[in-house]
Amino acid sequence: MISARTVLRSPTASKQAATEILKTINGSTLGCRSSFIVAQHIQLAPTSQRHFSSSPNSPKIKEFFEQKQTEKVRKTPAAWEHPVYTEEQMNAVVVAHRKAETTSDKVALLAVKFMRWGLDFATGYKHEKAVALNEKDPEAAQRKYGMTEEKYMIRNVFLESIAGVPGMVAGMIRHLHSMRRMKRDNGWIETLLEESYNERMHLLVFMKMQRPGRFMRFMVLAAQGVWCNAMFFAYLISPRIVHRLVGYLEEEAVYTYTHQIKDLDAGRLPKWEKMQAPEIAVDYWKMPEGHRTMRDLLLYIRADESKHREVNHTFGNLDQKNDPNPFVSEYRDPNEPHPTRGLDYAKPTGWERHEII
Numbered sequence: 121m122i123s124a125r126t127v128l129r130s131p132t133a134s135k136q137a138a139t140e141i142l143k144t145i146n147g148s149t150l151g152c153r154s155s156f157i158v159a160q161h162i163q164l165a166p167t168s169q170r171h172f173s174s175s176p177n178s179p180k181i182k183e184f185f186e187q188k189q190t191e192k193v194r195k196t197p198a199a200w201e202h203p204v205y206t207e208e209q210m211n212a213v214v215v216a217h218r219k220a221e222t223t224s225d226k227v228a229l230l231a232v233k234f235m236r237w238g239l240d241f242a243t244g245y246k247h248e249k250a251v252a253l254n255e256k257d258p259e260a261a262q263r264k265y266g267m268t269e270e271k272y273m274i275r276n277v278f279l280e281s282i283a284g285v286p287g288m289v290a291g292m293i294r295h296l297h298s299m300r301r302m303k304r305d306n307g308w309i310e311t312l313l314e315e316s317y318n319e320r321m322h323l324l325v326f327m328k329m330q331r332p333g334r335f336m337r338f339m340v341l342a343a344q345g346v347w348c349n350a351m352f353f354a355y356l357i358s359p360r361i362v363h364r365l366v367g368y369l370e371e372e373a374v375y376t377y378t379h380q381i382k383d384l385d386a387g388r389l390p391k392w393e394k395m396q397a398p399e400i401a402v403d404y405w406k407m408p409e410g411h412r413t414m415r416d417l418l419l420y421i422r423a424d425e426s427k428h429r430e431v432n433h434t435f436g437n438l439d440q441k442n443d444p445n446p447f448v449s450e451y452r453d454p455n456e457p458h459p460t461r462g463l464d465y466a467k468p469t470g471w472e473r474h475e476i477i
């Protein structure tokens with residue numbers, strides 16, 4: 121961990137420190153503390169902010185995502201094996217919404233709507249106006265509010281950098297809770313950490329395709345500083361609300377990727393039509409030969425988001441302290457539909473507690 125003091129010491133130290141911080145953010149060791157220190161760092165040393173920015177061709181960003189090859193190491197494969205999805209399963213993913221019934225559901229939904237408004241505002245996307253104009257004149261709506269490949273990519277990078285936080289924070293809090301109370305966790309931690317790992321893979325894949333500019337990287341950094349701390353306290357107060365909130369956030373993610381696939385199919389995203397998925401994606405999802413296009417990639421990512429939607433809505437229905445994680449449990453009757461890591465039995469709005477426990 122690096123301190124704000126080290127950063128202020130000298131320009132070289134400052135440069136090194138900024139690199140270290142960015143490495144921490146992009147590495148798997150991300151925790152709340154690092155984000156908090158990053159947030160502090162920005163306030164304390166405004167001049168060092170320039171070290172966080174770079175042009176799209178900066179060699180700095182390259183070094184974070186390049187495959188590490190050394191004299192002895194050929195390749196470092198993904199730590200978590202991704203479950204195999206069939207094409208049929210991925211095509212069956214649908215946009216869905218779980219009705220907010222309880223007060224905590226309504227709080228979670230409101231928070232997601234607010235965040236959605238913030239993202240629309242920041243990226244200049246006027247959803248209501250776009251929908252209204254689309255009803256009157258679809259062509260004019262496309263001209264005025266239509267999304268381009270670049271605009272979608274900015275949205276994706278921002279969304280993914282946000283999405284990778286809750287699972288890691290929740291996993292860490294449950295890990296500490298288990299040790300503090302000397303109680304079993306019943307399998308939740310691994311699924312939560314795997315979720316944030318999966319979100320980070322989404323982010324890395326998009327980063328491979330379009331390197332974000334100076335402003336975007338600053339936005340991601342600032343949002344992470346706030347978001348990670350907010351998630352930490354929210355999960356301590358009410359893990360149930362946080363899981364519901366993530367469930368609603370994932371509903372938005374499925375919606376966004378469905379739109380991208382539709383726009384791609386309608387010929388509105390020509391740059392993506394011939395684009396091939398990067399190697400990191402082919403390796404991670406084990407994308408079969410002949411199914412490695414941008415469209416295939418979006419199908420895989422959307423399927424992952426639908427899984428997160430299901431997992432978090434289900435977790436939001438369970439007894440947080442005593443219930444086992446139904447996604448890694450063995451069932452008395454394995455032939456009955458039950459939650460799994462893959463897409464065998466999809467439940468877009470989550471499993472109810474009485475169905476599985």
Ligand SMILES: [Fe+2]
Nearest residue numbers: 280283319322
């Ligand atoms: Fe994602």
Ligand SMILES: [Fe+2]
Nearest residue numbers: 283370425428
């Ligand atoms: Fe997700």
